Amino acid sequence: MKKRRTSKAISIGDVTVGGGATIVVQSMTKTKTADVAATVAQINELADYGCELARVAVPNAEAAAALPAIKKGISIPLIADIHFDYRLALAALEAGIDGLRLNPGNIGETEKVKKVALAAKERGVPIRIGVNAGSLPGDLNPRHSVARRMVEAAMRQIRLLESLDFDLIKLSLKAFDVPTTIDAYRRIARMTDYPLHIGITEAGTPRAGIIRSAVGIGNLLYMGIGDTIRVSLTAHPREEVVAAYEILKSLNLRQRGPVLVSCPACSRADVDIVSLAQAVETKLARVDKAITVAVMGCAVNGPGEAKEADIGIACGRGTAVLFRKGRKIGVVEEKDFISVLMREVEGF
Amino acid sequence: MKKRRTSKAISIGDVTVGGGATIVVQSMTKTKTADVAATVAQINELADYGCELARVAVPNAEAAAALPAIKKGISIPLIADIHFDYRLALAALEAGIDGLRLNPGNIGETEKVKKVALAAKERGVPIRIGVNAGSLPGDLNPRHSVARRMVEAAMRQIRLLESLDFDLIKLSLKAFDVPTTIDAYRRIARMTDYPLHIGITEAGTPRAGIIRSAVGIGNLLYMGIGDTIRVSLTAHPREEVVAAYEILKSLNLRQRGPVLVSCPACSRADVDIVSLAQAVETKLARVDKAITVAVMGCAVNGPGEAKEADIGIACGRGTAVLFRKGRKIGVVEEKDFISVLMREVEGF
Numbered sequence: 001m002k003k004r005r006t007s008k009a010i011s012i013g014d015v016t017v018g019g020g021a022t023i024v025v026q027s028m029t030k031t032k033t034a035d036v037a038a039t040v041a042q043i044n045e046l047a048d049y050g051c052e053l054a055r056v057a058v059p060n061a062e063a064a065a066a067l068p069a070i071k072k073g074i075s076i077p078l079i080a081d082i083h084f085d086y087r088l089a090l091a092a093l094e095a096g097i098d099g100l101r102l103n104p105g106n107i108g109e110t111e112k113v114k115k116v117a118l119a120a121k122e123r124g125v126p127i128r129i130g131v132n133a134g135s136l137p138g139d140l141n142p143r144h145s146v147a148r149r150m151v152e153a154a155m156r157q158i159r160l161l162e163s164l165d166f167d168l169i170k171l172s173l174k175a176f177d178v179p180t181t182i183d184a185y186r187r188i189a190r191m192t193d194y195p196l197h198i199g200i201t202e203a204g205t206p207r208a209g210i211i212r213s214a215v216g217i218g219n220l221l222y223m224g225i226g227d228t229i230r231v232s233l234t235a236h237p238r239e240e241v242v243a244a245y246e247i248l249k250s251l252n253l254r255q256r257g258p259v260l261v262s263c264p265a266c267s268r269a270d271v272d273i274v275s276l277a278q279a280v281e282t283k284l285a286r287v288d289k290a291i292t293v294a295v296m297g298c299a300v301n302g303p304g305e306a307k308e309a310d311i312g313i314a315c316g317r318g319t320a321v322l323f324r325k326g327r328k329i330g331v332v333e334e335k336d337f338i339s340v341l342m343r344e345v346e347g348f
Numbered sequence: 349m350k351k352r353r354t355s356k357a358i359s360i361g362d363v364t365v366g367g368g369a370t371i372v373v374q375s376m377t378k379t380k381t382a383d384v385a386a387t388v389a390q391i392n393e394l395a396d397y398g399c400e401l402a403r404v405a406v407p408n409a410e411a412a413a414a415l416p417a418i419k420k421g422i423s424i425p426l427i428a429d430i431h432f433d434y435r436l437a438l439a440a441l442e443a444g445i446d447g448l449r450l451n452p453g454n455i456g457e458t459e460k461v462k463k464v465a466l467a468a469k470e471r472g473v474p475i476r477i478g479v480n481a482g483s484l485p486g487d488l489n490p491r492h493s494v495a496r497r498m499v500e501a502a503m504r505q506i507r508l509l510e511s512l513d514f515d516l517i518k519l520s521l522k523a524f525d526v527p528t529t530i531d532a533y534r535r536i537a538r539m540t541d542y543p544l545h546i547g548i549t550e551a552g553t554p555r556a557g558i559i560r561s562a563v564g565i566g567n568l569l570y571m572g573i574g575d576t577i578r579v580s581l582t583a584h585p586r587e588e589v590v591a592a593y594e595i596l597k598s599l600n601l602r603q604r605g606p607v608l609v610s611c612p613a614c615s616r617a618d619v620d621i622v623s624l625a626q627a628v629e630t631k632l633a634r635v636d637k638a639i640t641v642a643v644m645g646c647a648v649n650g651p652g653e654a655k656e657a658d659i660g661i662a663c664g665r666g667t668a669v670l671f672r673k674g675r676k677i678g679v680v681e682e683k684d685f686i687s688v689l690m691r692e693v694e695g696f
Contacts, residue, residue, distance in 0.1 A: 001527050001530075028612065028614055029614065029615065030612070030613045030614055030615070030622070031615065032615050033615040034615075039615075056614075056615060057614040057615035057616045058615075059615060059616045059646075063615060081614070083616070083648045084648075103648065106648065132648075132649050132652070133652070133653075133656075134644075134648075134649030134650070134651075134652030134653040134656070135648060135649050135652045136652070176609050176653060176656075177600070178598045178599055178600075179349050179570075179599060179600060182349075182570070201611075201649065202609045202610060202611045202612070202642070202644065202649065202653055203612075204607075204608045204609060204610045204625070204629075205608060205610060205625050205626060205629050207590075207594070207629070208594050208597075208598075208607070208608065209610075210558060210559060210562070211558060211559075211562045211591060211594040211595055211598055212594070212598045214558070214559045214562035214563050214566065215562050215563070215566030215570075215595060215598045215599060216566075216598070218562065218563030218564075218566055218567060219566060219567055219570050222527075222530070222563075222567050232611075232612040233612055234610040234611065234612055234613060234621060234622055234625040234626075234643075235612075235622060236622075237612075240612070242555070243559060246555070246556050246559040246560070247559055247563060249556070250526045250556075250559055250560045250563045250564070251526055251527060251563060252525070252526075252527060259552075259556070260552045260553060260556065261524050261550050261552060262550060262552045262553060262557075262582040263549075263550045263580075263582065264376065264378070264550070264551075264580040264581055264582055264583075264585075264588070265378045265582060266376055266377065266378055266404075266405040266429070267377065267378075267379065267380050267381040267382075267387075267404060267405035267406075267407060267411060268405045268407045268431070273582060274378070274582055274583060274584075277552070277553050277582040278553060278582075281552075281553050281555070294550070295582075296482075296550070298407075300431045300432075300451065300454065300480075300482075300483060301480050301482030301483045301549065301550065302482075303482075304480075304481070304482030304483045304484070305481075305482035305524060305550055308481075308482070308524075
């Protein structure tokens with residue numbers, strides 16, 4: 001795994017992105033932003049799941065008007081997502097938001113971007129230049145690859161902001177196509193040291209969307225690229241946050257809650273491992289310590305994996321060997337598998 | 349994305365693995381192998397989902413005795429997974445299986461492996477040397493990293509098989525830890541040109557297991573490594589096959605059925621995109637052709653993404669613009685979104 005790319009640090013409210021800070025998990029609300037109660041409730045639920053930055057779309061004046069009240073109801077920094085109308089960005093800044101996301105493809109004239117940048121600078125609010133393959137500026141060379149045009153769109157905005165002496169910049173270059181997205185981020189990572197927000201856009205419903213996101217984000221993270229991640233799913237945003245943590249956990253980049261190691265089950269298992277693992281997973285959902293628990297079905301890899309875990313059982317016929325931190329600490333009857341395992345987890 | 353590593357081709361029944369062949373999807377049954385009816389039914393279901401190689405555990409003589417009848421009931425090649433007892437490998441070969449998987453950590457003496465290799469060679473049956481981090485031979489240098497010891501275990505068996513003039517070899521080096529797995533495969537990929545079976549072992553229940561597998565397998569495939577994949581999940585094996593295809597589709601390595609592009613939905617959408625995308629996904633599950641369908645919630649990236657798809661709708665308030673192959677072909681009323689989209693998909 002590559003050493004993490006060196007990036008500048010920016011602060012979005014009290015959350016640092018880049019500069020070697022922990023990789024930050026963010027998501028976006030799916031409520032109507034103008035509906036303050038619903039939006040505050042959704043952001044607070046996301047925060048409970050570990051979301052560290054919340055973004056809301058600000059498509060109109062009513063949404064902008066709701067921002068001060070939303071800010072009051074939540075405890076994580078708030079980012080406003082703006083398209084087309086730069087005046088909404090100015091209103092969001094006025095309302096006290098902590099970060100802005102602008103799409104270079106649809107804000108329009110330089111003068112408008114300038115106005116927003118100056119107002120953001122005054123308040124020390126970072127701007128994410130959020131390039132999206134689906135909305136690239138029309139005047140880029142169509143013979144260049146999509147990834148290259150995404151980079152060109154980003155660089156154009158970077159130069160504009162830099163010319164205004166504005167450098168509280170974060171970048172994203174997202175496409176639905178995973179290799180295109182990876183290519184775009186690899187290119188921009190070599191060209192600038194701004195922190196990168198990574199993700200796959202319009203990744204779809206959870207079934208395929210989680211996989212597309214894990215492959216895309218997982219490749220970038222393995223390359224050392226990425227300071228904050230958002231998994232985009234056509235689903236409740238809590239699914240995005242859970243998936244983001246699973247991606248980070250799979251590469252040992254963050255810990256959050258238990259990790260369950262369980263074998264796929266096969267003809268060798270004398271226990272119904274699928275049901276057992278599901279039952280343990282359900283119990284573990286209420287545990288919030290970072291602990292590795294192994295539920296293994298047979299003698300082949302069971303003892304080996306169970307030993308590596310903090311707590312593990314390797315099941316045989318009617319009994320299982322219980323391990324704690326690599327040491328065998330007992331033999332358990334099948335009827336007690338779950339209760340003993342959970343007692344050990346509680347006491348760990 | 350890296351060019352695919354050059355590997356030797358082997359044949360498992362009528363399926364070619366390596367040598368530039370299409371990356372093969374495989375899975376493993378979770379029935380008792382001795383239960384012929386259940387095992388045959390599960391393999392045939394897996395084949396319907398696109399599984400191209402089926403593996404069964406052969407933990408005892410009854411399982412070995414069931415193999416000829418299983419072979420008769422299925423149409424995809426059959427691989428026997430053997431641990432501890434080399435005589436079961438001999439029995440499986442006798443029974444006409446198409447491939448063998450042996451774990452170097454637990455077959456024991458060289459003489460036993462030799463007997464199996466000679467019998468396999470006689471029948472032209474390939475052997476997978478399936479190294480697993482949870483069951484490494486005990487005499488490897490414990491100061492070497494797990495990945496390095498996995499490679500050493502594999503190389504030891506390779507040399508033994510090669511000394512018997514046996515080269516119908518496939519390799520796997522799986523761990524639960526994703527970076528360890530990637531490291532092991534990268535090392536072995538440089539050292540031999542045998543085809544590689546890739547996967548993350550004991551990846552867990554679907555929620556986390558799919559993500560661990562997508563990150564691990566997705567990184568290896570992006571590096572050009574991998575000739576056949578198995579996603580290991582503590583779940584029905586059809587979930588493994590579906591996930592395997594989604595990983596391959598995300599990197600444009602295989603096509604199978606429709607790809608659904610859908611936006612995550614946000615305050616900008618005037619339609620309930622989550623419900624709409626789910627309804628379209630359900631309808632598409634019955635469609636067999638490789639087609640990209642986009643369901644987009646607003647005017648920001650909607651038209652751009654919808655245009656890139658084979659068929660797409662970009663929803664507005666009460667109506668959507670319908671695209672076919674990048675051309676706008678009409679405007680659709682909200683009540684007709686699903687029916688019109690599906691009519692276009694059918695006719696594509």
